[in-house]
Amino acid sequence: MSDRRWYQDVPLPLLMREARDAYRDAIGRALADAGCDDIPRNGAFALVGLDRGAPEPAFSPQAHVVASLGLSKQAASQLIDTLVLREYLERRADPADRRRMGVRLTDRGRTAAIAIQTAIDRIDAAIAQLITADELHGLRAGLAAFRVVRERQ
Amino acid sequence: MPAPSIADTYISIPELMRLARGSYKRAIDAQYAARGIDDVPSPGGYVIAYLASGEESIPEMIEGLGIRKHQYNQFVDSLVLRGFITRDVDPDTGRASFALTERGRAAAEAIVEGTRIVDEELERSLSPRDIVGLRRGLIALGEIKRSLPEP
Numbered sequence: 543m544s545d546r547r548w549y550q551d552v553p554l555p556l557l558m559r560e561a562r563d564a565y566r567d568a569i570g571r572a573l574a575d576a577g578c579d580d581i582p583r584n585g586a587f588a589l590v591g592l593d594r595g596a597p598e599p600a601f602s603p604q605a606h607v608v609a610s611l612g613l614s615k616q617a618a619s620q621l622i623d624t625l626v627l628r629e630y631l632e633r634r635a636d637p638a639d640r641r642r643m644g645v646r647l648t649d650r651g652r653t654a655a656i657a658i659q660t661a662i663d664r665i666d667a668a669i670a671q672l673i674t675a676d677e678l679h680g681l682r683a684g685l686a687a688f689r690v691v692r693e694r695q
Numbered sequence: 696m697p698a699p700s701i702a703d704t705y706i707s708i709p710e711l712m713r714l715a716r717g718s719y720k721r722a723i724d725a726q727y728a729a730r731g732i733d734d735v736p737s738p739g740g741y742v743i744a745y746l747a748s749g750e751e752s753i754p755e756m757i758e759g760l761g762i763r764k765h766q767y768n769q770f771v772d773s774l775v776l777r778g779f780i781t782r783d784v785d786p787d788t789g790r791a792s793f794a795l796t797e798r799g800r801a802a803a804e805a806i807v808e809g810t811r812i813v814d815e816e817l818e819r820s821l822s823p824r825d826i827v828g829l830r831r832g833l834i835a836l837g838e839i840k841r842s843l844p845e846p
Contacts, residue, residue: 552759553744553810554719554810554813554814554817554829554830554833555719555741555810556741556744556759557830557833557834557837558712558715558719558833559738559741559760559761560759560761560833560836560837560840560841561712561832561833561836561837561840562709562712562716562836563761563840564836564837564839564840564843565708565709565712565836566709567840567843568843569709571843571844584713587709587710587713590707612713612714662707662708662709665708665836665839666707666708668839669708669832669835669836669839672835672838672839673828673831673832673835674828676824676828677827677828677831677832678828678832679825679828680821680824680825680826680827680828680829680831680832681708681828681829681831681832681833682708682711682832683821683825683828683829684817684821684825684826684828684829684832684833685708685711685712685714685715685829686711686714686715687816687817687820687821687825688714688715688718688813688817689711689714689715689718690820691718691813691816691817691820692715692717692718692721694816695718695721695722695725
């Protein structure tokens with residue numbers, strides 16, 4: 543039997559794909575366990591960044607939430623619409639400026655956000671057991687560099 | 696004082712991964728376009744890359760891609776129909792084997808070239824220590840993924 547490890551000589555794009563799946567699978571399972579299995583793509587990133595204070599989480603400007611996703615404005619707005627429709631987010635006009643919209647987590651949204659954060663924390667803790675702090679810095683620096691490379695293309 | 700880099704600002708690793716997504720794809724798509732190729736199904740490029748590297752084990756490919764067998768079969772069907780690979784079935788064993796066509800080899804060249812461009816840019820942007828950390832971190836995440844039960 544070969545003692546060759548699966549990752550030897552594996553190109554970075556494949557390592558990236560595998561690595562992304564670690565979080566995706568853990569988050570997907572946590573959401574399914576929490577009864578929140580209809581979160582659209584990228585929805586987890588929108589939910590996890592919002593205030594989770596109970597019982598009345600604060601509203602965040604929808605424009606900020608949309609901008610932080612780094613998607614096209616249309617795609618981000620559609621994502622927010624879907625999250626509102628599926629009762630993860632509540633949307634209302636800002637009382638101070640009725641032209642602006644704000645969003646906050648519903649109870650269902652809070653349940654989902656907590657499940658997402660718990661799954662992320664679990665994977666973060668597992669990775670901290672496997673690599674050094676220097677390597678973790680390299681991982682973060684490398685991922686950040688990918689974005690810069692992509693934007694240069 | 697220089698602004699802190701995105702790596703030093705607190706952004707979760709999955710968020711960093713989301714922001715990093717598409718770096719190779721964009722570079723490889725440009726190489727496909729330069730060769731007149733615009734119909735490689737996603738993630739068919741990975742299958743082409745596997746075949747180009749001599750990988751013939753279908754279970755290994757499926758595991759590496761993190762997809763299900765039926766999805767794999769769909770990608771392979773598309774690659775055959777679009778002229779990137781050929782499928783031959785051994786009449787004695789019934790086992791299928793695959794090979795790249797000329798078009799498939801052109802796509803494989805595009806993948807290698809696009810990947811090389813991004814890898815070289817990364818090497819210019821990062822210290823050798825950070826490159827090691829990036830690989831180690833991704834490998835660790837891959838191991839964590841493999842240790843999780845199937846979703």
